[in-house]
Amino acid sequence: DQQVKQNSPSLSVQEGRISILNCDYTNSMFDYFLWYKKYPAEGPTFLISISSIKDKNEDGRFTVFLNKSAKHLSLHIVPSQPGDSAVYFCAATSNAGGTSYGKLTFGQGTILTVHP
Amino acid sequence: KAGVTQTPRYLIKTRGQQVTLSCSPISGHRSVSWYQQTPGQGLQFLFEYFSETQRNKGNFPGRFSGRQFSNSRSEMNVSTLELGDSALYLCASSTSSRGYTFGSGTRLTVV
Numbered sequence: 001d002q003q004v005k006q007n008s009p010s011l012s013v014q015e016g017r018i019s020i021l022n023c024d025y026t027n028s029m030f031d032y033f034l035w036y037k038k039y040p041a042e043g044p045t046f047l048i049s050i051s052s053i054k055d056k057n058e059d060g061r062f063t064v065f066l067n068k069s070a071k072h073l074s075l076h077i078v079p080s081q082p083g084d085s086a087v088y089f090c091a092a093t094s095n096a097g098g099t100s101y102g103k104l105t106f107g108q109g110t111i112l113t114v115h116p
Numbered sequence: 117k118a119g120v121t122q123t124p125r126y127l128i129k130t131r132g133q134q135v136t137l138s139c140s141p142i143s144g145h146r147s148v149s150w151y152q153q154t155p156g157q158g159l160q161f162l163f164e165y166f167s168e169t170q171r172n173k174g175n176f177p178g179r180f181s182g183r184q185f186s187n188s189r190s191e192m193n194v195s196t197l198e199l200g201d202s203a204l205y206l207c208a209s210s211t212s213s214r215g216y217t218f219g220s221g222t223r224l225t226v227v
Contacts, residue, residue, distance in 0.1 A: 032214060043120070043206050043218030044159075089159065101172040102149035102164025104208075104216060109158065 003027045004092050006107035013114050019077040021110050023090030026071060030092040034104065035064060035075045038087045047088075048075070080114045087111050118142065120209050120219035128225045134195040137222045141188050141209030148190040149216065150182060153204040162205075165190055194224075202226045 005024045013019045023033075031052040036044035050057040050064045050073065057064050063076045077084055090107040094100040121140040129135050141148050150162040161174040165184035182192045188209075194201055202225050208216040 034216070036218075041204065041221070041223060043122075043208075043220045046215070046217065049214070091159075099172055101166065102147050102208075102210065103161045103172055103174070104149075104151075104159075105161070106159040 002108075003030075004090055004105050004107040006088075006090055006110050008110050009108070010111040010113070013080045013112065015082055015114055015116050016079045019075075019080045019084065019112055019114065021075040021077075021088050021090070021112065023073045023075075023107050024071060025073075025092050027092070027094075027105070028071075029094045029096055029100070030105070031095055032093050033064070033066060033073050034091045034093070035062075036089045036091060037084075038089060038109070040087075044089055077112075080112075082114050082116050085112055085114050120207060120217050122205075122207055122219035122222050124222060125220065126223045126225075128227060129197050130227055131197055131199060133197050134193060135197060135224060137192045137205055137207075137224070139190045139192070139207035139209075139219060141190070141207075142217055145209035145211050145217075146188055147210040147212075148184055148188065149208045149210070150190070150192050151206045151208065152176075153206060153221075154202075159206070162192070197226045199226050 034049040035047040038044045048062045066073045087109045091104040147166045149164040164172040168184045179195045184190045204221045206221045208218045210216045
C-alpha cells in the first residue's frame with residue numbers, strides 16, 4: 001500500500017518557466033510534509049517543508065502548497081533553472097510517535113529536467 | 117557544521133557474506149534513521165535509533181539489524197547477503213520529527 005504517491009515519473013520544463021510537481025497521500029495521520037531533491041548516488045537534500053496547520057510555505061523560488069481535504073500537495077519552482085534538474089521526492093511523516101518515530105514515507109520521485 | 121557522514125561510500129560483497137555500514141550523525145542529533153533505495157521499491161525505511169534504543173522498525177527481514185552507540189553514531193548490519201540487497205543505503209539524522217538530514221549513502225553491490 002503506497003501511502004505517498006507521485007504519479008508523474010518525469011517532467012520537462014523550459015528554463016525560466018514554472019515547474020509544478022505533485023504528490024498525493026492517503027494516510028490521514030501524516031501531519032508534516034517535506035520535499036527533497038536528489039542526484040544519483042547521493043543522499044536527498046532537503047528543499048522545503050510544510051506543516052498540516054498551514055496551506056502554503058514559501059522559500060525563495062520554492063513554494064509548497066498543501067490541500068488537506070484533497071490529501072494533495074505540490075511544489076512550485078519559479079523560475080526554473082537548469083541546475084534544478086534532479087529527482088524530486090515528496091515525503092510525509094507524523095508526530096504520533098510509535099511506528100512514526102524517525103520514519104519518512106517517500107513517494108516514488110519525479111525526474112525534473114529543465115532545458116536551457 | 118559537519119553533515120551526516122556515511123562510510124564506506126562503495127562496497128562490493130559476495131552472496132552469503134555479511135556487511136556493516138556506518139553513519140555518523142550531525143553533532144547533537146540523537147536520532148538516526150536508515151533507508152534502502154532501490155530502483156524498484158524506491159526509498160524504504162529500515163529502522164530508527166534514538167539514545168541507543170531502536171524505536172521503530174520497517175518491514176525488512178531480520179537479516180537487517182542495527183545499533184547506536186553512546187556518541188549517537190550508528191551501524192547497520194546485513195547478514196547472509198542476497199543479490200536483492202544491492203542498493204543505496206542512506207542514513208538520516210534528526211533532532212526532532214521535523215528535520216531530517218541525509219548522508220551521501222553507501223552503495224552496496226552484492227555479486
